[in-house]
Amino acid sequence: MSCARNGGSNNIIDWFEEVAEEADKVQTETLKRILELNCGVEYLKKWLGDANVQEMEASALEALYTSLVPLASHADLEPYIQRIADGDTAPLITQEPITTLSLSSGTTDGRQKYVPFTRHSSVTTLQIFKLAAAYRSRIYPTREGGRVLEFIYCSKRFKTKGGITGGMATTHVYMSEEFKTKQKETKSFTCSPQAVISSGDYKQSTYCHLLLGIYFSEQVEYITSTFAYSIVQAFRSFEEIWKEICGNIRDGSLSSRITIPDMRKAVLDIIRPNQSLASKVHSKCEELEVIDWVGLIPMLWPNAKYIYSIMTGSMQPYLSKLSHYAGKLPLVSADYGSTESWIGVNLDPSLPPEKVTFAVIPTFSYFEFIPLHRQSQHSKFKSAVDDFIEDDPVPLSQVKIGQEYEIVLTTFTGLYRYRLGDVVEVAGFHRNTPKLNFICRRKLILTINVDKNTEKDLQSVVEKGSKILSNSRAELVDFTSHANVAKQPGHYVIYWEIKGEVEERLLGECCREMDASFVDHGYVVSRKSNSIGPLELCIVERGTFKKIMEYFIANGAALSQFKTPRCTSNPVLLSILNVCTIKKFHSTAYGD
Numbered sequence: 001m002s003c004a005r006n007g008g009s010n011n012i013i014d015w016f017e018e019v020a021e022e023a024d025k026v027q028t029e030t031l032k033r034i035l036e037l038n039c040g041v042e043y044l045k046k047w048l049g050d051a052n053v054q055e056m057e058a059s060a061l062e063a064l065y066t067s068l069v070p071l072a073s074h075a076d077l078e079p080y081i082q083r084i085a086d087g088d089t090a091p092l093i094t095q096e097p098i099t100t101l102s103l104s105s106g107t108t109d110g111r112q113k114y115v116p117f118t119r120h121s122s123v124t125t126l127q128i129f130k131l132a133a134a135y136r137s138r139i140y141p142t143r144e145g146g147r148v149l150e151f152i153y154c155s156k157r158f159k160t161k162g163g164i165t166g167g168m169a170t171t172h173v174y175m176s177e178e179f180k181t182k183q184k185e186t187k188s189f190t191c192s193p194q195a196v197i198s199s200g201d202y203k204q205s206t207y208c209h210l211l212l213g214i215y216f217s218e219q220v221e222y223i224t225s226t227f228a229y230s231i232v233q234a235f236r237s238f239e240e241i242w243k244e245i246c247g248n249i250r251d252g253s254l255s256s257r258i259t260i261p262d263m264r265k266a267v268l269d270i271i272r273p274n275q276s277l278a279s280k281v282h283s284k285c286e287e288l289e290v291i292d293w294v295g296l297i298p299m300l301w302p303n304a305k306y307i308y309s310i311m312t313g314s315m316q317p318y319l320s321k322l323s324h325y326a327g328k329l330p331l332v333s334a335d336y337g338s339t340e341s342w343i344g345v346n347l348d349p350s351l352p353p354e355k356v357t358f359a360v361i362p363t364f365s366y367f368e369f370i371p372l373h374r375q376s377q378h379s380k381f382k383s384a385v386d387d388f389i390e391d392d393p394v395p396l397s398q399v400k401i402g403q404e405y406e407i408v409l410t411t412f413t414g415l416y417r418y419r420l421g422d423v424v425e426v427a428g429f430h431r432n433t434p435k436l437n438f439i440c441r442r443k444l445i446l447t448i449n450v451d452k453n454t455e456k457d458l459q460s461v462v463e464k465g466s467k468i469l470s471n472s473r474a475e476l477v478d479f480t481s482h483a484n485v486a487k488q489p490g491h492y493v494i495y496w497e498i499k500g501e502v503e504e505r506l507l508g509e510c511c512r513e514m515d516a517s518f519v520d521h522g523y524v525v526s527r528k529s530n531s532i533g534p535l536e537l538c539i540v541e542r543g544t545f546k547k548i549m550e551y552f553i554a555n556g557a558a559l560s561q562f563k564t565p566r567c568t569s570n571p572v573l574l575s576i577l578n579v580c581t582i583k584k585f586h587s588t589a590y591g592d
């Protein structure tokens with residue numbers, strides 16, 4: 001049963017219920033389809049030889065495939081993807097030539113990397129949007145012809161050496177014909193025109209999203225973004241710029257902050273002077289300012305029914321600020337996917353974000369699940385740092401409720417038994433397809449926005465910074481880190497415990513060196529645009545890390561297995577670290 005057989009938007013729920021009922025069989029058929037489409041490609045030939053994929057019965061093919069094709073990491077596929085990026089048009093991983101590559105924010109090892117993007121990627125994206133919208137509208141019906149305030153953004157696209165288009169997957173989707181058609185055809189229209197979405201300048205786009213959102217405020221049915229961070233970031237800036245926005249609405253003008261000609265034109269083509277709206281919004285904002293903007297969203301968007309965005313995983317830290325702005329409006333957690341493949345849909349939009357699960361869509365990819373067992377099963381701590389023992393992968397039909405797994409994907413875009421690096425837990429079943437809880441990324445530890453850093457990245461950054469210490473007679477005893485999002489822009493804090501005396505000047509240098517040593521593209525870009533602030537180095541007093549270890553031990557960890565967490569948001573650990581901080585340093589503006 002292919003994704004093409006979804007039977008149109010009215011039937012999309014029926015379609016999904018049907019494939020979920022037969023998830024096991026649908027998975028086997030999905031794998032057969034992927035292999036039929038791509039049989040003979042260089043990567044598969046290496047493992048399957050000349051196996052007659054077309055003639056084989058689907059379940060025999062599934063057994064053959066999982067026994068002959070090994071589990072792969074991105075590194076295993078990278079040489080093929082690199083050849084594609086360099087312009088090799090031979091059938092390497094797919095029969096159809098790949099013309100677009102996405103920069104994934106990184107899952108397998110938390111590092112950004114190229115992932116193939118095909119028409120299938122944008123088609124399934126729109127399909128899951130439609131499916132999720134159908135389930136949402138059962139609980140939160142919206143008015144036909146209403147509007148959506150969408151905080152969505154494109155990054156810049158580029159060409160690889162071989163002329164392949166590169167960029168973030170969301171950008172490819174927002175630039176795709178399928179998306180543009182959907183924008184014209186949906187029953188709720190986005191407030192912002194394409195020129196605002198695709199400007200490539202997030203500050204200017206945010207201003208225009210907010211301006212148009214206010215301009216159309218009576219018509220807005222819900223507010224959305226891909227990740228919750230963007231909504232929070234937008235409203236934090238609204239607190240600063242609301243007077244200017246009111247001024248623009250009053251006069252039908254546009255702030256001189258907006259310098260991109262296409263965007264200026266597109267926005268000015270829409271707005272007309274509206275004095276009464278401007279003064280209404282102005283007086284509401286004056287009231288909101290006094291109460292620290294609690295309930296900003298329902299106050300300014302009186303017809304909004306809910307807020308919709310990914311609020312799970314690394315977005316959880318933004319939930320309290322989002323609720324602050326949302327007042328009593330429901331927060332609806334969006335679906336689960338990755339650049340590599342969409343995975344699951346939230347079928348129960350009424351659940352709060354902490355309880356949301358994602359029902360696997362069995363036509364999108366062929367999914368396998370590696371059972372994971374935590375080494376520190378007896379510890380009550382759930383660490384985001386890798387701490388697992390694995391069993392052999394099982395197909396979707398064999399997953400068990402309560403068990404944690406790493407997801408493995410075989411996709412229509414040419415990834416074969418590809419380890420995604422996400423840890424999920426099976427929370428239950430919808431008909432016969434599993435419903436997943438997102439647990440964590442196996443190896444990612446530092447992230448605020450689009451930046452993704454692994455424990456290894458942090459280690460190498462700290463190593464570089466601490467080399468400077470060797471100019472004095474001091475040594476680094478231990479370290480950890482924290483992604484601080486309490487104030488905008490968020491920033492990284494690295495905590496160091498040092499033995500020996502160091503001049504303050506040298507410590508300042510260590511801090512700057514560490515900031516400059518993060519090589520992650522997301523971090524570098526965010527630092528340059530100051531959407532991540534200067535790095536903070538906190539020097540803690542001697543014995544601090546011992547206190548942390550004692551805290552773990554007191555709560556059930558075994559000393560022989562204890563590892564200092566390299567990143568933490570645990571309030572108890574942070575309070576130990578902050579109380580024990582004796583000196584603080586900040587790096588300068590990025591690149592200075």
Ligand code: AMP
Nearest residue numbers: 104105106312313335336337338339438
């Ligand atoms: P990217 O590689 O940039 O496409 O990011 C995809 C990753 O974001 C996934 O592998 C997950 O780790 C995370 N992610 C995506 N959707 C969700 C979600 N609904 N809840 C939690 N994490 C998510």
